[in-house]
Amino acid sequence: MTEYKIALLGFGGVNRALTQLIADKNEHWANEFGFKLKIVGVSDLYFGSIINKNGLDAHELAAVPAVKGGFRTLPAGSAEPANETVIRFSGADLIAEATFTNPVDGEPATTFCRWALEKGISVVTTNKGPVALHAESLKALARSTGAQFEFEGSVMSGTPVIRLAKESLAGSEISGFKGILNGTSNFVLSSMEEGLDFSDAVAKAQELGYAEADPTADVEGHDVRLKVVILANELLGAKLTPSDILCKGISGITSTDIAEATKANARWKLIGSAEKMSNGSITASVSPQLLPQGDALAGVSGATNAITFTTNVLGPVTVVGAGAGRFETAFALLSDIVSIHKNKTKIGK
């Protein structure tokens, strides 16, 4: 039985949900996968920090009150964050990084990933900033220290997309993709179809844990732009940065636009896409599009996302599933950990 010591960076919706999964499922994972997770440290800007090299009680952590400095209520907990100490000195051999996505420079999360990887500590993250802006250097750093850098949850939360495309669709010659890649904006558009107004729908998406800390990133398309960068660079061999991608969000779509679309048997969707051209260049865009009801993506409602890969061998392949949500995204971290465990087990053989 392998036991991984895991430290959590950020203790918002996603990492608290991961803690709850650890509390509920550790025994089950021991039987199913042959590993258990022991939480040895947590650091969060709002809740503070706590370290115990012998392991923290996941049930107790998951029940920490959602108040500023909440970790102070636990024995040896502090109201102050201690990111560097938790990464370097908690004894963790895995870091689950789930702090705010910074779309401008990916910081400070990228530095957190570097601190871990340079010590040979593997990182699983749902944060789009470090992946969209610094994936190449972080993957190279991981390779140089024998660590792994995994980020399945950075696109479509727990729905398998990146690993599925790289592993199960390997050899299918993916030449492009088109998808609904933001749960919040799709939820907002679906809610507006049901009569809710724009700002109430955004507030509901925040309540349900779908939205970014600043939901402007969701509704203006910036979150989708990061996801298009991630997918284009990982799957099409592009070297895009966000500024290479024309980006328009859904904030200009009015209730009248929605009603007219419904009358015309069509639906507004925020679409992110990229395509490899015959000269090898990649074109990518993010924009609201009016899709006829018959389109495979038109029927996708709420926080559900979908992506259609264009493949030369199989034709179009569409994956539909959760696009956001606390537990849905925590599941992505688990899938990354399972993948790390499988790789380690293979290497050990």
Ligand SMILES: NC(=O)c1ccc[n+]([C@@H]2O[C@H](COP(=O)([O-])OP(=O)(O)OC[C@H]3O[C@@H](n4cnc5c(N)ncnc54)[C@H](O)[C@@H]3O)[C@@H](O)[C@H]2O)c1
């Ligand atoms: N919630 C989702 O559906 C979802 C899905 C996929 C990806 N993501 C990404 O996962 C990450 C976490 O999402 P979430 O929903 O848990 O967000 P959240 O806003 O609920 O939690 C983020 C937590 O990180 C903490 N934090 C921020 N900056 C920090 C810093 N510098 N040091 C320590 N702690 C810091 C905050 O205090 C907060 O508690 C984000 O990057 C988000 O974009 C979220």
Ligand SMILES: N[C@@H](CCO)C(=O)O
């Ligand atoms: N805010 C994002 C979270 C998932 O990346 C969304 O709504 O899709």
